Amino acid sequence: MNLKKVSHNPLVSKALSMPTYPSNCLEFAKPFSSSVTDSPDYLQSAKVPLNILLVGAGLGGLATAIALTQSGHKVTVYERTPVLGEVGAGIQIPSNSTRILFKLGLKSYLAPYVAEPESISFRRWQSGEVIGNTKLVPDFTQNFSAPYYVIHRAHFHTALYQKVQDMGIEIKLGANVESYDPVAGSITLADGITHTGDLVIAADGIKSVARTVVLGGVDVTFQKPGFAAYRATVDVERMRKDPDVSWVLEKPGLNIWIGDSRHVMTYTIKAGKAFNMVLSHPDATDPSTWDPSKAVEDMKAEFEGWDPVLTKVIDMVENTLKWPLTSGLTLDKWVSNKLVILGDAAHAMLPYMSQGAAMAVEDGLALSRSLSKIGNKEQLAEALSVFEKVRIKRAGQMQEASLLNSHLWHFADGPLQEARDSAMAPEVLGIAFSHSPNQWSDPATQMWCYGYDTEKAIDEAWEKSHF
Numbered sequence: 001m002n003l004k005k006v007s008h009n010p011l012v013s014k015a016l017s018m019p020t021y022p023s024n025c026l027e028f029a030k031p032f033s034s035s036v037t038d039s040p041d042y043l044q045s046a047k048v049p050l051n052i053l054l055v056g057a058g059l060g061g062l063a064t065a066i067a068l069t070q071s072g073h074k075v076t077v078y079e080r081t082p083v084l085g086e087v088g089a090g091i092q093i094p095s096n097s098t099r100i101l102f103k104l105g106l107k108s109y110l111a112p113y114v115a116e117p118e119s120i121s122f123r124r125w126q127s128g129e130v131i132g133n134t135k136l137v138p139d140f141t142q143n144f145s146a147p148y149y150v151i152h153r154a155h156f157h158t159a160l161y162q163k164v165q166d167m168g169i170e171i172k173l174g175a176n177v178e179s180y181d182p183v184a185g186s187i188t189l190a191d192g193i194t195h196t197g198d199l200v201i202a203a204d205g206i207k208s209v210a211r212t213v214v215l216g217g218v219d220v221t222f223q224k225p226g227f228a229a230y231r232a233t234v235d236v237e238r239m240r241k242d243p244d245v246s247w248v249l250e251k252p253g254l255n256i257w258i259g260d261s262r263h264v265m266t267y268t269i270k271a272g273k274a275f276n277m278v279l280s281h282p283d284a285t286d287p288s289t290w291d292p293s294k295a296v297e298d299m300k301a302e303f304e305g306w307d308p309v310l311t312k313v314i315d316m317v318e319n320t321l322k323w324p325l326t327s328g329l330t331l332d333k334w335v336s337n338k339l340v341i342l343g344d345a346a347h348a349m350l351p352y353m354s355q356g357a358a359m360a361v362e363d364g365l366a367l368s369r370s371l372s373k374i375g376n377k378e379q380l381a382e383a384l385s386v387f388e389k390v391r392i393k394r395a396g397q398m399q400e401a402s403l404l405n406s407h408l409w410h411f412a413d414g415p416l417q418e419a420r421d422s423a424m425a426p427e428v429l430g431i432a433f434s435h436s437p438n439q440w441s442d443p444a445t446q447m448w449c450y451g452y453d454t455e456k457a458i459d460e461a462w463e464k465s466h467f
């Protein structure tokens with residue numbers, strides 16, 4: 001909310017201009033300020049509609065295509081796979097992302113597929129004892145004006161794709177982009193045909209070709225924090241039949257068991273029909289040496305001796321996919337002339353804040369907001385520079401927060417683990433607290449992470465760059 005700019009109520013605008021320090025003291029006055037452009041249901045319209053070529057139809061690419069089309073640009077999406085889809089199992093859509101997705105008109109598209117967990121419980125690795133707790137319902141919806149969802153990845157992708165189709169956005173499948181010309185604003189496909197636009201956006205994922213072009217021909221080396229994750233689902237009917245584990249399904253919630261160098265994140269997806277698990281463990285070996293036929297067996301061995309409830313569920317896993325976990329370095333550049341990268345191409349991160357795709361959704365809205373500022377095509381460079389500056393900071397801090405969880409969650413039993421668990425005790429007991437090592441609960445982190453106003457961040461940076 002920018003009371004200074006948007007309020008139509010003289011009492012509010014005169015006396016209550018937004019403080020320059022981080023504060024929520026004016027939240028109560030929100031109902032007194034309104035405007036069409038800052039309405040939760042409208043995107044700022046582009047004064048200069050652009051012809052945009054967007055590479056990659058993953059979660060980030062599709063969300064960005066929707067945001068840009070909604071604000072008046074013409075977007076054509078180029079995707080190398082002939083058949084669209086998403087691999088893997090569940091994904092969390094945190095409130096900072098759902099708020100934007102609703103604004104983009106996706107609420108009804110997501111509704112058939114999502115589940116809304118009531119809380120996140122941190123559990124001790126050996127016993128399952130609850131050692132940390134974040135209430136999501138109603139707290140997150142109330143505090144951050146949007147629910148916290150979980151969903152199957154394929155369903156998330158389907159919801160975005162349905163919206164893309166309903167909006168008439170053109171997607172060219174089987175279109176492998178082989179090279180970029182940032183100065184001309186063009187891409188050349190494997191069939192040799194070159195397409196030119198006012199702007200090229202590459203949401204081409206962690207192995208991005210465009211990133212190397214933006215960085216001047218040399219790609220970055222990735223941080224290898226030394227973790228891999230098994231991703232698996234378990235049939236809930238099987239779990240329900242077992243009284244030892246059926247209680248895990250009683251309430252829709254996220255449960256995360258944490259222990260020495262490992263953790264297991266769980267929640268139900270497919271509207272409660274499948275139990276999703278991400279099992280993170282140390283593994284710095286080369287993925288090309290992994291034997292998929294041994295994955296189930298290896299996964300069980302990794303968590304031997306953990307809470308018997310958890311290991312019983314792990315024993316029910318029939319198939320699993322092992323995934324390498326990498327974290328990109330924070331880049332100092334996302335833009336080269338008329339080429340911009342976003343999503344995992346620009347800010348791959350450990351999935352430990354559950355924010356990778358959420359950052360890509362924010363990128364899409366931020367770019368649309370930034371481009372809506374320009375009054376002529378000569379200002380494109382300025383809009384991209386504002387976008388780049390704001391988003392490098394935000395996504396870079398999220399990379400940092402994700403990496404921090406890889407330490408906070410993985411202490412071996414000992415003094416640090418005991419201090420961490422004591423610091424989380426008030427949230428379990430329902431006592432007021434001002435800080436917590438659980439970054440979903442820690443008040444300052446929570447406000448920064450889920451209360452972030454993407455459009456306001458762009459507005460402020462644009463004003464700063466102008467005056």
Ligand SMILES: Cc1cc2nc3c(=O)[nH]c(=O)nc-3n(C[C@H](O)[C@H](O)[C@H](O)COP(=O)(O)OP(=O)(O)OC[C@H]3O[C@@H](n4cnc5c(N)ncnc54)[C@H](O)[C@@H]3O)c2cc1C
Nearest residue numbers: 056058059060080092177204205343344351354356357358
């Ligand atoms: C285990 C795990 C759990 C996760 N959990 C969460 C979570 O709970 N919440 C969350 O927000 N995020 C989570 N993430 C992160 C999230 O999955 C990613 O950040 C997100 O999917 C990235 O989307 P993207 O569109 O940027 O890239 P991608 O999904 O990689 O899409 C890139 C697209 O570009 C296409 N492409 C690539 N090169 C070309 C080319 N040359 N020409 C044409 N097309 C091309 C690809 O085919 C692909 O379709 C998790 C990640 C992992 C590994």
